[in-house]
Amino acid sequence: MTQKVAVLGTGKIGEALLSGMIRAGWAPADLLVTTRRAERAEELRTRYGVDPVGNAEAAKQADTLILACKPQDMGALLDELAPHVAPDRLVISAAAGITTAFIEERLAENTPVIRVMPNTPVLVDEGMSVISAGTHASREHLTHAEDIFGAVGKTLRVPETQQDACTALSGSGPAYFYYLVEAMTDAGILLGLPRDKAHDLIVQAAIGAAVMLRDSGEHPVKLRENVTSPAGTTINAIRELENHGVRAALIAALEAARDRSRQLASGNG
Numbered sequence: 001m002t003q004k005v006a007v008l009g010t011g012k013i014g015e016a017l018l019s020g021m022i023r024a025g026w027a028p029a030d031l032l033v034t035t036r037r038a039e040r041a042e043e044l045r046t047r048y049g050v051d052p053v054g055n056a057e058a059a060k061q062a063d064t065l066i067l068a069c070k071p072q073d074m075g076a077l078l079d080e081l082a083p084h085v086a087p088d089r090l091v092i093s094a095a096a097g098i099t100t101a102f103i104e105e106r107l108a109e110n111t112p113v114i115r116v117m118p119n120t121p122v123l124v125d126e127g128m129s130v131i132s133a134g135t136h137a138s139r140e141h142l143t144h145a146e147d148i149f150g151a152v153g154k155t156l157r158v159p160e161t162q163q164d165a166c167t168a169l170s171g172s173g174p175a176y177f178y179y180l181v182e183a184m185t186d187a188g189i190l191l192g193l194p195r196d197k198a199h200d201l202i203v204q205a206a207i208g209a210a211v212m213l214r215d216s217g218e219h220p221v222k223l224r225e226n227v228t229s230p231a232g233t234t235i236n237a238i239r240e241l242e243n244h245g246v247r248a249a250l251i252a253a254l255e256a257a258r259d260r261s262r263q264l265a266s267g268n269g
């Protein structure tokens, strides 16, 4: 039997995932989406050729339900879904903070639930999706989740107790890099470069650095040392980063993101 997958709450991350699944070869006919607004449903139908349905219908038709609404909307979505989700369905949540226990206690007994924290680079097949099994999810369910999310990037299994930390690192992670690029482009403007050139230089430096981090096998300290010539330019920049507490700011920022993920566990915002 064909496995059908439904994305419930198809906003930014839901659409990113949907587009990746189609690129990876899923037939649009085997994919269902749900949305709150009718115009959004039509947008998705036009863009991807998928069938927008109601949440109850998605629960009936799909074998795997990916819940991709905001944590604050999860309670209401689960209340609506509960009467329609048979316990042989796999329920995957991509919501920050929401625990598998939160979902399990709102659905039929023994429903398998998996918690995943993806990130937006799934749009370019470079996602990082961190996966944890709930009480009733089997090895096969985990493999199935890895098949879906592995098609659009890397996956990593972690104990659920580490999910809030992973959300702070890789879930939110791309935003920190965009923020750095934005700030460094501003610096380029200050130094007299046109914005488009400053942007291109910083983006290519980021891509080069990312590929070296991934492929060189070197520790980031070594890679940074290789750039930092004695009495040169880089060390002057590093001294300013240290003077302004950038390392401490990053540690505090990720701790704040982790704490917010924990707060969202209540589903109340």
Ligand SMILES: NC(=O)C1=CN([C@@H]2O[C@H](COP(=O)(O)OP(=O)(O)OC[C@H]3O[C@@H](n4cnc5c(N)ncnc54)[C@H](OP(=O)(O)O)[C@@H]3O)[C@@H](O)[C@H]2O)C=CC1
Pocket: 008, 009, 010, 011, 012, 013, 014, 034, 035, 036, 037, 040, 055, 068, 069, 070, 071, 073, 076, 077, 094, 095, 096, 117, 118, 119, 120, 171, 172
């Ligand atoms: N953005 C990211 O980088 C990441 C987000 N996440 C998680 O993904 C989830 C979604 O985030 P994001 O995509 O940014 O948010 P969006 O607001 O873009 O997407 C959420 C979507 O869910 C829809 N929705 C809400 N309630 C219902 C419902 N009852 N039935 C059908 N659709 C519903 C919303 O509709 P409407 O637009 O009409 O309100 C909206 O389109 C969050 O839980 C977040 O923690 C996880 C990893 C990364």
Ligand SMILES: O=C(O)[C@@H]1CCC=N1
Pocket: 096, 167, 171, 172
């Ligand atoms: O900001 C958020 O809450 C979501 C979760 C991880 C990335 N975006």
